[in-house]
Amino acid sequence: MLIQIKNLYKVYQLGEIQVEALKNVELAIKKNEYVAIMGPSGSGKSTLMNIIGCLDVLTKGHYILNDQDVSNMDDDRLAEIRNKEIGFVFQTFNLLPRASALHNVELPLIYNGTPRAKRQELARQTLEEVGLGDRIHHKPSELSGGQRQRVAIARALINHPSIILADEPTGNLDSKSGEDIMKIFDQLNDAGNTIILVTHEEDIALHSNRIIRLLDGEIVSDDLIRS
Amino acid sequence: MYDTFSRFNEYLRMAWDSLKTHKLRSLLTTLGILIGVTTIITIFTTIQGLNQYVYGQLSNIGASTVYVQKYPWVIKGDFWKYRNRKNITYKEYLALKKYCTLADHISPEVFSVKNVFYKNESLDNIFVIGTNEQYSLTANLFPATGRFLTELDVRHKQYVCVIGYEVADHLFHKENPIGRKIRIGSDKYRVIGILEKKGDFFGQSMDNFIVVPIGTFRRVYGGHRGLRVALMTNNSDDMEDMKDEIRGIMRRVRKTPPDQADDFSINQQDMLTDLYNKLTATLFTIVFVIGGISLLVGGIGIMNIMLVSVTERTREIGIRKAIGAKRSHILIQFLIESILIASVGGVLGIILGFFAGNLVLAQMDLSMGVSLLSILIGFGFSSLVGIIAGFYPARKAAGLNPIDSLRYE
Numbered sequence: 001m002l003i004q005i006k007n008l009y010k011v012y013q014l015g016e017i018q019v020e021a022l023k024n025v026e027l028a029i030k031k032n033e034y035v036a037i038m039g040p041s042g043s044g045k046s047t048l049m050n051i052i053g054c055l056d057v058l059t060k061g062h063y064i065l066n067d068q069d070v071s072n073m074d075d076d077r078l079a080e081i082r083n084k085e086i087g088f089v090f091q092t093f094n095l096l097p098r099a100s101a102l103h104n105v106e107l108p109l110i111y112n113g114t115p116r117a118k119r120q121e122l123a124r125q126t127l128e129e130v131g132l133g134d135r136i137h138h139k140p141s142e143l144s145g146g147q148r149q150r151v152a153i154a155r156a157l158i159n160h161p162s163i164i165l166a167d168e169p170t171g172n173l174d175s176k177s178g179e180d181i182m183k184i185f186d187q188l189n190d191a192g193n194t195i196i197l198v199t200h201e202e203d204i205a206l207h208s209n210r211i212i213r214l215l216d217g218e219i220v221s222d223d224l225i226r227s
Numbered sequence: 228m229y230d231t232f233s234r235f236n237e238y239l240r241m242a243w244d245s246l247k248t249h250k251l252r253s254l255l256t257t258l259g260i261l262i263g264v265t266t267i268i269t270i271f272t273t274i275q276g277l278n279q280y281v282y283g284q285l286s287n288i289g290a291s292t293v294y295v296q297k298y299p300w301v302i303k304g305d306f307w308k309y310r311n312r313k314n315i316t317y318k319e320y321l322a323l324k325k326y327c328t329l330a331d332h333i334s335p336e337v338f339s340v341k342n343v344f345y346k347n348e349s350l351d352n353i354f355v356i357g358t359n360e361q362y363s364l365t366a367n368l369f370p371a372t373g374r375f376l377t378e379l380d381v382r383h384k385q386y387v388c389v390i391g392y393e394v395a396d397h398l399f400h401k402e403n404p405i406g407r408k409i410r411i412g413s414d415k416y417r418v419i420g421i422l423e424k425k426g427d428f429f430g431q432s433m434d435n436f437i438v439v440p441i442g443t444f445r446r447v448y449g450g451h452r453g454l455r456v457a458l459m460t461n462n463s464d465d466m467e468d469m470k471d472e473i474r475g476i477m478r479r480v481r482k483t484p485p486d487q488a489d490d491f492s493i494n495q496q497d498m499l500t501d502l503y504n505k506l507t508a509t510l511f512t513i514v515f516v517i518g519g520i521s522l523l524v525g526g527i528g529i530m531n532i533m534l535v536s537v538t539e540r541t542r543e544i545g546i547r548k549a550i551g552a553k554r555s556h557i558l559i560q561f562l563i564e565s566i567l568i569a570s571v572g573g574v575l576g577i578i579l580g581f582f583a584g585n586l587v588l589a590q591m592d593l594s595m596g597v598s599l600l601s602i603l604i605g606f607g608f609s610s611l612v613g614i615i616a617g618f619y620p621a622r623k624a625a626g627l628n629p630i631d632s633l634r635y636e
Binding site: 050053056075076080083084090094096098099107108110112113116155159 | 546547
């Protein structure tokens with residue numbers, strides 16, 4: 001089992017009031033699954049994604065990622081886990097605006113100490129894999145939305161993470177580019193990658209094999225739509 | 228090791244890119260550092276050049292020579308106290324010569340200023356020194372051509388003179404002065420030697436004087452003038468004993484009452500060295516305070532701009548953290564950026580200060596120089612300011628929460 005979440009609670013303290021963003025979430029995800037997490041805004045799906053992505057810590061419960069208990073890790077250990085296990089793809093791309101595509105993609109490797117030459121070689125290869133071999137020296141502002149998201153995917157892939165975590169990856173794209181991006185995710189899943197999509201669009205979710213729906217911080221359904 | 232170096236290299240690259248993006252802002256930010264370092268380096272370079280020169284000149288006054296005089300070289304307090312002292316007399320010189328056993332060489336010195344003539348040439352206000360044959364040793368002056376005074380010249384009060392390099396140059400041009408007669412005031416003297424060239428001291432020529440036998444001097448210009456007596460020992464260990472001996476002889480001859488302080492001064496080179504050191508130390512202190520204030524202001528400027536930078540780049544920090552940057556990575560990244568801004572100011576300040584300092588030295592006709600120490604100081608101070616000023620903003624950046632930072636617009 002790649003992800004095992006047991007009895008997960010996430011509580012925010014807003015002044016006097018305690019808000020339970022997630023309540024008693026139980027979730028298990030195997031390697032090479034293609035999962036969509038759905039729910040309206042305020043359902044807790046972003047919180048769940050942040051916890052799965054090790055950006056946030058849980059209040060109560062257990063989270064075991066790739067046989068490591070990450071429930072109570074400190075900031076720096078979590079940063080290591082994110083670097084090694086998670087590849088993020090965000091709705092707003094989140095690329096460094098002043099850096100070239102190549103530099104953006106090699107960024108995760110800087111933090112695990114890969115030598116420069118090897119880093120650049122790997123980044124170039126990965127950019128070629130997502131079809132941007134001819135754009136490696138372009139800055140994000142010189143690329144289209146679809147191309148930017150492909151840079152972000154290359155960055156997510158470069159460290160061979162256990163999970164690719166995509167948060168509304170097509171939210172800022174036109175439908176054509178969105179489809180292209182989803183095709184890349186499909187191919188990545190076919191190639192053996194584990195993908196978790198967070199979305200509120202049904203047709204995007206239908207690319208996955210399993211749809212988990214959240215409402216008011218609780219999982220209300222968990223359906224296998226393909227096997 | 229490779230890892231650390233490679234990462235450091237990466238941070239430096241990132242910091243440099245960031246500076247390049249904000250060229251004007253970075254330059255303005257580093258202005259305070261630039262001014263501070265420039266000030267310090269300018270004075271440092273100047274004083275170093277000056278030191279070399281002054282110590283060189285002061286060593287002309289032999290370290291093993293003392294001067295018995297009416298006035299001390301460095302006057303502390305009431306000038307009139309010294310003004311009312313009796314002159315040092317020829318009789319006292321004779322007493323010192325007779326009784327001072329530790330002095331190996333002793334020369335009496337009387338001074339006057341005269342106009343000097345040879346054929347159609349003349350020189351105004353030339354320093355004339357009446358002394359004996361030992362002056363050559365006590366004053367460290369040797370003839371380049373001809374000879375110095377001899378004991379016979381002095382004993383027989385001959386009308387002979389040894390002239391400084393510049394006097395020879397001006398009066399004789401290409402003619403050989405040896406054996407020629409020049410007129411000093413109203414009397415004629417035969418030139419027997421020309422002294423080695425000494426150069427300038429603070430724009431004052433050291434070759435513009437004439438040496439004549441003291442007996443001749445006293446006969447022609449009168450014996451009323453106060454003397455200066457130079458006493459030299461060949462063994463520098465005897466210096467203090469010699470001074471005690473001199474003090475005893477002088478007090479006895481001058482009949483100074485036992486309950487009174489010396490009514491004469493025993494001067495020596497280290498008094499001037501001390502004075503000079505005190506002056507430069509004061510100057511250093513002032514400059515370090517001024518430079519320090521500039522650096523402080525510069526540091527505040529850097530801290531301010533780094534705080535702005537951290538806020539502006541909150542999202543970047545969020546991205547970096549999301550993909551695996553630890554606290555220390557972010558901390559070092561921003562620290563290096565801050566150090567780099569400060570160092571740019573530091574390096575520019577070193578260059579500017581070097582030129583300014585050497586310009587000052589050139590104005591004073593001193594030889595120019597570059598001091599490694601001043602470069603290290605400039606670099607060290609600016610980097611230190613960079614570290615101190617950058618630490619708080621960098622820590623703030625490192626402590627940012629990735630989720631909030633990623634959402635920051």
